[in-house]
Amino acid sequence: MVALIMLEMRTIKISLIFWFPLKRKTCLDLELIEFIKAIILDMFAAGSDTTSTALERAMTELLRRPEIMHKLKTEIRSIAGSKTFITEDDLEAMVYLKAVIKETVRLHPPLPFLVPRASRTKVEIDGYEIKQGYQVYINAWAIGRDPISWEIPEEFEPDRFLRSVVDYKAMISG
Numbered sequence: 001m002v003a004l005i006m007l008e009m010r011t012i013k014i015s016l017i018f019w020f021p022l023k024r025k026t027c028l029d030l031e032l033i034e035f036i037k038a039i040i041l042d043m044f045a046a047g048s049d050t051t052s053t054a055l056e057r058a059m060t061e062l063l064r065r066p067e068i069m070h071k072l073k074t075e076i077r078s079i080a081g082s083k084t085f086i087t088e089d090d091l092e093a094m095v096y097l098k099a100v101i102k103e104t105v106r107l108h109p110p111l112p113f114l115v116p117r118a119s120r121t122k123v124e125i126d127g128y129e130i131k132q133g134y135q136v137y138i139n140a141w142a143i144g145r146d147p148i149s150w151e152i153p154e155e156f157e158p159d160r161f162l163r164s165v166v167d168y169k170a171m172i173s174g
């Protein structure tokens with residue numbers, strides 16, 4: 001996968017080199033190209049290291065817990081079976097796989113402090129005053145291991161996400 005990503009990056013770099021001389025006419029074009037380059041770089045930077053770190057951690061946890069590995073393999077084989085290609089619908093049905101990924105990211109967030117943010121205005125959160133322009137780090141690592149929020153937080157237990165209404169997207173109510 002990493003090789004594929006690198007190949008993709010090389011292709012994009014080459015296409016941009018070819019594209020550049022054609023677009024060098026006005027300032028606006030240059031700005032636009034810089035903008036596109038920044039977006040592409042962002043996507044690769046944000047999507048490659050995070051994904052490979054999460055995969056590495058997931059495989060490590062699965063090797064340490066063969067019974068979970070077995071349950072996951074059983075689910076994947078029952079859905080993917082002998083298919084050559086799997087689809088988005090197949091992925092949707094792999095609920096245990098999703099739970100394994102969520103549990104991996106809970107215990108080993110690839111970005112433990114997320115991405116630094118700065119407050120636009122003065123705000124108060126949970127009694128703490130954050131002044132305008134202050135940089136804020138969210139300790140996702142600590143949130144994922146908080147014993148008030150999680151049962152046996154240090155254990156790799158994907159099943160907790162099968163029982164839970166809490167998701168990374170939102171908290172489901174009603």
Ligand code: HEM
Binds near residue numbers: 042043046047109114
């Ligand atoms: C396990 C995999 C991943 C993890 C743990 C992860 C984590 C994160 C985190 C913590 C943020 C910052 C959110 C915030 O502070 O608001 C973020 C933003 C972002 N991620 Fe990911 N990410 C993953 C995969 C990906 C992939 C595969 C892509 C693209 C192909 C991607 C693209 C982005 C982009 C573009 C942003 C910036 C969004 C914005 O600021 O509007 N991420 N990601």
